[in-house]
Amino acid sequence: MKSILLKPCRLIALLLLLISLLSNSELSQADENNLSQEHVRQLMTKMFDVMQDNYIEPEVVPELKQLFLNKLELGQYDSLTSLEDFAHLLGQDLRAVTGDNHLSLYTVNPDEEITHILTHKEGKLTNNYGFEEVRYLSGNIGYLKFNKFSPDKQARDAVDAAFNFLGQSDGIIIDLRDTVGGSPDLVQYMLSYFLHDETPLWYVLNSSNEKTAEISASDTAAHHSFRGDSPVWILTSRNTASASEIFAGVLQANSKAVLVGDTTASAGFYVGVRRITDTLVFRISLFKPIITATGKNWERTGIIPDIQVPAMDALDHAHELSAKTIRADL
Numbered sequence: 001m002k003s004i005l006l007k008p009c010r011l012i013a014l015l016l017l018l019i020s021l022l023s024n025s026e027l028s029q030a031d032e033n034n035l036s037q038e039h040v041r042q043l044m045t046k047m048f049d050v051m052q053d054n055y056i057e058p059e060v061v062p063e064l065k066q067l068f069l070n071k072l073e074l075g076q077y078d079s080l081t082s083l084e085d086f087a088h089l090l091g092q093d094l095r096a097v098t099g100d101n102h103l104s105l106y107t108v109n110p111d112e113e114i115t116h117i118l119t120h121k122e123g124k125l126t127n128n129y130g131f132e133e134v135r136y137l138s139g140n141i142g143y144l145k146f147n148k149f150s151p152d153k154q155a156r157d158a159v160d161a162a163f164n165f166l167g168q169s170d171g172i173i174i175d176l177r178d179t180v181g182g183s184p185d186l187v188q189y190m191l192s193y194f195l196h197d198e199t200p201l202w203y204v205l206n207s208s209n210e211k212t213a214e215i216s217a218s219d220t221a222a223h224h225s226f227r228g229d230s231p232v233w234i235l236t237s238r239n240t241a242s243a244s245e246i247f248a249g250v251l252q253a254n255s256k257a258v259l260v261g262d263t264t265a266s267a268g269f270y271v272g273v274r275r276i277t278d279t280l281v282f283r284i285s286l287f288k289p290i291i292t293a294t295g296k297n298w299e300r301t302g303i304i305p306d307i308q309v310p311a312m313d314a315l316d317h318a319h320e321l322s323a324k325t326i327r328a329d330l
Contacts, residue, residue: 007307035080037072043086044068046276047105054274056207056285059272064097083107083280099300101241102271102285106234110278116271125180129155134162141322142169143315148192149182149243155291156189160222167223171231171322177261177311181242184270186213191247193221194232195255200243200292201250204270212287231325232257233318236303241265246289249303253293258321259305261314268299 035043035143048065052058068090071077080086086104094103123131137143144162149155166172191201195217204213209280226232234248234257246265251257269285276282288297309317 009203017146029106033082035082035086035179037078039081040077040080040086041069041072043083043276043280044072044090047090047280047282050274050276054207054282054284056288057059057117057268058207060098064094067097069094087280094187099266100285101265101267102268102283104283105112105276106281106283107279108281109247114273114275116273124178129158129288130179130182131158131162134165134168136166137319137322139319139323139326140168140170141319141326142172143175144172145175145178146158147178148180149184149186149247151183151186155183155186156220159186159190159193163226164222169225170326171233172226173233173235173315173318173322174257175235175315176222176240176244176248177235177237177314178239179241179244180239181244182269183242184246184309187243187247187250188215188218189220191250192217192219193223194226194251195254196227197256202246202289202291205288205290206286214292231322234259235311235314235318236261236264236305237314238262238265240303242267242271245298246291249291249298250293250307252303253291258307259303260318260321261268261305262308262311263302263304263308264298266298266300266302268297270299 020270044065047062048068051064052061055061071093077089080089084107087107091104095101124147126131129150129152131144131146133143135143135144144166188201195201197217197219199217201215201217203211203215206212232251236248236259239259240248241264243270245266247255248259248264252259268289270287270289271283272286274282274284288299290297307317307321
């Protein structure tokens with residue numbers, strides 16, 4: 001039988017390695033709750049390394065990195081005391097400097113699965129998959145208000161129920177003033193109620209400006225009552241963001257809807273997640289959707305409505321427009 005006893009020199013080496021690993025682990029844990037300037041610098045460097053490798057606009061990263069390191073040297077991050085503080089303040093500053101509202105940092109447990117999908121407390125963004133109100137207005141105009149393009153597959157049932165209920169309307173007003181974004185898959189599904197099968201909707205570019213996907217209308221709509229000349233008005237605000245902007249922008253670009261309200265939020269990128277450390281995650285913009293009919297993205301410009309009015313007045317204005325449109329068609 002072979003001896004399993006280790007030679008003294010090998011045993012000492014293993015003990016030293018174990019002590020080193022334990023020390024680093026303890027230091028890391030301590031640093032998360034008591035950040036030194038050097039630890040902030042290390043985290044910042046790792047953050048920008050991840051950003052350089054993954055961000056949709058990698059050319060802006062070197063200048064961003066230098067700007068943030070200068071802010072560190074000037075003591076603007078001396079108040080940071082924990083990893084939570086780092087995630088909150090650095091995420092806030094990244095959004096402010098870049099204008100990219102998708103950028104954020106958050107902390108996790110080392111073994112926790114990470115996702116770009118935001119979680120919400122029970123309320124308007126979760127109840128009935130975000131669908132809040134469906135009804136008929138005077139003049140036989142349908143009205144639909146929902147607050148998120150839910151990633152849940154069962155959200156399609158809510159879409160079908162709403163659009164079946166409004167199928168006999170003479171026009172439809174879709175209220176996106178509080179719609180914060182969500183799933184591009186549900187956007188495609190809903191657009192297919194309004195545009196003919198195989199209509200090009202948008203395509204997706206990566207950081208090398210290469211096309212990675214092309215999205216078209218599908219044959220999944222339960223009915224076609226909203227296609228053709230059936231009028232559509234979409235209400236927008238500064239809160240209309242991300243996936244909501246794809247929906248509104250595609251219908252506007254295809255001359256299928258009239259947008260009424262304020263310019264949208266200008267959140268024009270696809271987002272994903274990347275780990276910076278075991279306990280710090282970067283929610284980062286990875287791809288750029290382009291509306292096929294215009295060849296344009298809306299990051300930092302937003303979708304500009306056809307009729308600009310204060311968001312709070314958009315419903316009344318759209319309803320008045322609908323009445324004029326219906327009368328003109330008689």
